[in-house]
Amino acid sequence: MKARVHVMLKDGVLDPQGEAVRHALGTLGFDGVNGVRQGKVIELDLADGTTEADVNEMCERLLANTVIERYTVEIV
Known part of the structure; x- marks a missing residue:
């Protein structure tokens, strides 16, 4: 059996990594990105x-x- 766990910061918790990605996307010309939240998949x-x-x-x-x-948790 396999399981996939998605972990994200809770709403209201600052996400400096996500903000860095949003800024980098803007630098690359992707102006339509207003916010990024970064998480992990296990x-x-x-x-x-x-x-x-x-x-x-x-x-x-x-x-x-x-x-x-x-x-x-997602059982796959």
Whole structure:
């Protein structure tokens, strides 16, 4: 089984990396970009019997900083 975890900063948390990307896109002539939020995708190759609840616990304990980040789990 595989799982894909999407981790993004919560709304209201400053995203300096996203702002740097937005600025760079403007420098390259892409003037229509008003904002960028950057996150990460983590793909897990899991043993049979691993549950979505197990993946959520992985996120809570290691993969996401739940103080400033939100995450979603997608079983693929």
